[in-house]
Amino acid sequence: MARIDLVDLAHSYLVGDDLPPQAYALKPVSMTWRQGGAYALLGPSGCGKTTLLNIISGIVTPSRGKILFDGRDVTELSTRDRNIAQVFQFPVIYDTMTVRENLAFPLKNRGVPKADIAKRVAEIADLLDLTPNLNRKATRLTADAKQKISLGRGLVRNDVAAILFDEPLTVIDPHLKWELRSKLKALHRALDLTMIYVTHDQTEALTFADTVVVMHDGRVVQSGTPEELFERPAHTFVGYFIGSPGMNVVPAEVKGREALVAGHRVPLARSYDKLPAGKIEIGVRPEFVHVAASAPGLVTGRIERIDDLGRIRFASVRVGDVKFAARVPDGFSPSGDEVALRFEPSRIHVYADSEIVEGSSLEQVA
Amino acid sequence: MDKVVNQKAWFLVLPVFAIVAFSAILPLMTVVNYSVQDTFGNNQFFWNGVGWFKELLDPSSDLGGRFFASLWRNLAFSAIILAIEVPLGIVVALAMPRHGWSVAFCLVIMALPLLIPWNVVGTIWQIFGRPDIGLMGYTLNHLGFNYNYVSNEFDAWATVVVMDVWHWTSLVALLCYAGLKSIPDAYYQAAQIDGASRWAVFKAIQLPKMHRVLLIAVLLRFMDSFMIYTEPFVVTGGGPGNSTTFISIELVKIALGQFDLGKAAALSIVYNLIIIIVCWVFYTVMTNAGAERRPAEGSV
Structure with missing residues (x-):
């Protein structure tokens, strides 16, 4: 659990010192994500939101700027050392393992004693309603159960600083989307975790988050509550991207x-x-x-x-x-x-x- | 239910049927015909029933002895090359670059041995291994190894095995590489987040995702190595003695060397049956493994 600060952060997938501004997938941004907040990163495809998410999780190292977790500089730290959990667009599960083994995997890799693993896995499975499936092969479950497993692999570690979601509901059936989203909200309330949710769907963003960060063309154009975005768009893009019909x-x-x-x-x-x-x-x-x-x-x-x-x-x-x-x-x-x-x-x-x-x-x- | 009867399809199927009959079924039937008869030339045939098969499957007879000896040799050869080529192919595939210009370069280099005709491969290694003028044979002998594939059984086997590994490991590697390329980046990223070691990534992600291409690779390499003829025939001619005489070489000796058409036909049929049975077992294993892997919908 942590506060996350982005300090003058920018990223370009090209390498060089004198890059033109349009070469930056993420233009310089400084902001703070407070501990326990539910954030949504909202924007159309290619606006840099996944880049920003991957920088926070450590999959991408930024071209410039710093990331601080609770004031500690983690910019150069690998994903493994960052205590971040991430749920991807498509469910990532380990095919050969059962649900239980999937959930235990991150703890096993970190050398946690067996008894502690069993206890923690049972807790998380209970939280995510996965207990009846614990001994089944993970491949046999539906997409939404698989997404719960990916989420569970993040939650089992009790030291996670934040959970990042990269459009996690893309492959979920519409009637289950609503259910899973409420589950996420409930988890957020119960666990007091910082959650960052990337999406291009304004409904998902506005219902999930208490702070929505709207991105456009590599820039953060506005960050605020859903009401603020609706009533006082700081940028014309926010105006017509949010609302239906737009401004x-x-x-x-x-x-x-x-x-x-x-x-x-x-x-x-x-x-x-x-x-x-x-x-x-x-x-x-x-x-x-x-x-x-x-x-x-x-x-x-x-x-x-x-x-x-x-x-x-x-x-x-x-x-x-x-x-x-x-x-x-x-x-x-x-x-x-x-x-x-x-x-x-x-x-x-x-x-x-x-x-x-x-x-x-x-x-x-x- | 009125089904529209359309006999026109026969015009499309019949030519294919005729070609298959002419090129495969009729010759096969000839073989079956030979396998139950004996001939002394002059187109005179005598009924022999299952006599040839009995003799073939009886290890104490001359024919049976030769058959079983070459069968064990063949199985040993297949086992050895699979044990080398599959792990080596996986390692090569893992080491291949995933992005950039070097991908195309590696693929071309890897594909080269696969494009060389069998007898040319045999000739290359036959010359390569000669102690007098071959680069490998000459070098080995000058380094103090007494290497001679013409007179030493072990050297002959080593040469044939290394040749096969040289020729076919690329196939396994390319198949594995295709399997590896199909793994989305998210899997590696998730594994990173989950703190997986390199070995855990291989075991939990890469190996399961390569599972199917590996089965295909093993099947192809087993069949191919079990039917191997040209390369050992060119390099060692089945020698020294009979030490590298595989079933196919034995078959040609019986059929064309001794002109024992009945024995050769019986051997052909048994040889064929072995390959078909192995393929069937593999196919069954593969489809069952696939069915197990398919997620059952709505079964949360």
């Missing part, structure tokens, strides 16, 4: 307390007087844009499509040459194509070159 991000001219979008004025809750140079965009989640009947003073557009998601309806509305996803209020049925959009000013964020810009909220407007 509306449209080019705009922003002056003071007003944004000009496709010729329409949209009031903002905060004032933006000194904007950095760069591409200016505003972002607002579809949940906070409401379709309304046309009225003077509102942004007007044409409905192209309405998607009924069951308990909620979203319309795709074209305004000039930009498109908005907007919530259709219950009971509202548009008469004709022309509709208006009503924005919640406090939910609109302004982005310069994809990074969020803090406005000054001298007078709070709800």
Whole structure:
């Protein structure tokens, strides 16, 4: 059990001193994973999340920077000496061994006395509901039981600093995914272990973790609770990667307390007087844009499509040459194509070159 | 249930059937025919029943004695080369690089001996081992070893065994290498995390994953070595004495040297049966092992 610090960590799979920034699979990052936290590393394929995970477990040695476990520098330590457990995308089990032997393997390799091994294996098997299968060949079990065995091999060692999961539910049947995920959450609560969970599935990340770290193009773009990611995306990527449909991000001219979008004025809750140079965009989640009947003073557009998601309806509305996803209020049925959009000013964020810009909220407007 | 009857398939099957009959079944039947008859030439045949088989399987007769002697030699030869080639092949496969340009280089080098025709291999070693002009024979003799595969039984055996190891270890190594390459990196990473030693990784991951290709390798090498003819025939001609006369060499001697077609036919059939039975046993073992390995779904 440990706190993990990443200090100015970066990695490139190429070797050399003067590499261009795009050669880095993981761009410089410094962050702290607190002991006992449940973290999710979320991002699309190729964003560097597995690289970061492998650096923490020691499978990959970073090109620069340091990793500290409870303040101790482990950057140069091998995986074996790091007290890390890792569960891989595909279940890794030792084919010729029984479930019991699989669970005992890490302890046997470390020369733990037989009696202690037996006791510990029994405990962990009980925790993971594997007791009835202990004497069966591990190859004969289903994928989810195999994943439990891989997890169990990590848990039997009582000195693990953290458990890393690399998209562990990829090969699990959908109806068992939910079950296994709840099992993980329960284990996290029961064992007070640091868990880091890599996934590209936002549902998995948001339900599992109390802190979600969103990665994009080798960079950590935001780290926060699921609510923070939803309500205040620090980067346009977080906006449209999380949420379904994702955040509306449209080019705009922003002056003071007003944004000009496709010729329409949209009031903002905060004032933006000194904007950095760069591409200016505003972002607002579809949940906070409401379709309304046309009225003077509102942004007007044409409905192209309405998607009924069951308990909620979203319309795709074209305004000039930009498109908005907007919530259709219950009971509202548009008469004709022309509709208006009503924005919640406090939910609109302004982005310069994809990074969020803090406005000054001298007078709070709800 | 109305099944559509389509006799057209026969037109596709018949040519194959005819070719197989002409090239395999008819010649085989001729052999069966010879094995139950005796001939004094001139195309005159006399019925002999199972006489040749009785004689063949009776170690006290001349034919039986020769058969059993060559059978034991053959089994010993197969056992020795398997005992060398399989572990050596595994070691070579483990030592081969897994990434980079050297992979292609190694594969080509490994494949070279497999591409050389049998009798050329025999000729290479026949010359290589000669004490007067052969590099190996000359060197060994000058280092003080009295090596001569023409007159010394042990030297003859050693030469034939080393030649076979040289010729065929690559096959085992390439098969094992294919098996090793199919192991995902995650297994090695997990083993690292579990603190496994090099030996434990081999025992827990690599050997089980090579299990099936190894069975194939053993099967192929057993059959091939059990049927070996060309190389020892070229190198030692079955000598000195009869010390490297394997079944196939004995068979050719009986059939073409003495022209005892009945005895040779009986020997051929028994020889064939041995190989088929061994293959069947191997096949059964392999498929059973495979069935055991298949995970039973929904059996948590």
